[in-house]
Amino acid sequence: MRIVLLGPPGAGKGTQARRLAESTGMNHLSTGDMLRGEVASGTELGLLAKSYMDRGDLVPDSNIISMIQIHIGDPAGVLLDGFPRTVVQAEALDEALKQAGTPIDKVVHMSVDTDELIRRLSSRALCTDCQTPYNLESSPPAVPGKCDRCGGAVVVRDDDKPEAVSNRMNVYRQLTEPVLHYYRSRGDVVEIDAIGTPDEVFAKLSQSIGAGNSGRPSN
Numbered sequence: 001m002r003i004v005l006l007g008p009p010g011a012g013k014g015t016q017a018r019r020l021a022e023s024t025g026m027n028h029l030s031t032g033d034m035l036r037g038e039v040a041s042g043t044e045l046g047l048l049a050k051s052y053m054d055r056g057d058l059v060p061d062s063n064i065i066s067m068i069q070i071h072i073g074d075p076a077g078v079l080l081d082g083f084p085r086t087v088v089q090a091e092a093l094d095e096a097l098k099q100a101g102t103p104i105d106k107v108v109h110m111s112v113d114t115d116e117l118i119r120r121l122s123s124r125a126l127c128t129d130c131q132t133p134y135n136l137e138s139s140p141p142a143v144p145g146k147c148d149r150c151g152g153a154v155v156v157r158d159d160d161k162p163e164a165v166s167n168r169m170n171v172y173r174q175l176t177e178p179v180l181h182y183y184r185s186r187g188d189v190v191e192i193d194a195i196g197t198p199d200e201v202f203a204k205l206s207q208s209i210g211a212g213n214s215g216r217p218s219n
């Protein structure tokens, strides 16, 4: 089974994908990890990718698709994370995978409500001195704004503040809606509500790909 996993920043997609890969034995193909791996092992593809990255350019789609093609035939199944991000990429990926006889079987979209995501992210805080994490709702410091451990300032990262989250979600929607629309027109998108505890989201995700509680992929 070959699955594309889509989800907004902050939905815990990377963590869930790793966990799903562990429980099902599927190969988690994160575009970022794959790129770093190819670069680190100095393969031809890696060197080519590095030449773009060193110039501050985006690695071309064709290069990323070549990397995906190396792993897409994994008999254990593949969980694609971080690609495609645009319709052009989705079409190019489809074309390449069709030719290789390894098409995408399913697209899982982890959707979250923006207000809920804002509430969740803006409750995450960190000590600026010792980096101890806090949750301002469930495990706040005893004295507001002050680290229990070292007395340092406990703050919400700028990235997690409501306006920043809201901006990120708008950018995400603009980029991803067309990709979702593209896959929906083929009828293979499963929506899961990614609000909930990590365990709850993981249960929904497993169910959506037919892995159930047995932790085995359905194919």
Ligand SMILES: [Zn+2]
Pocket: 127, 128, 129, 130, 131, 132, 147, 148, 149, 150, 151, 152
């Ligand atoms: Zn501290």
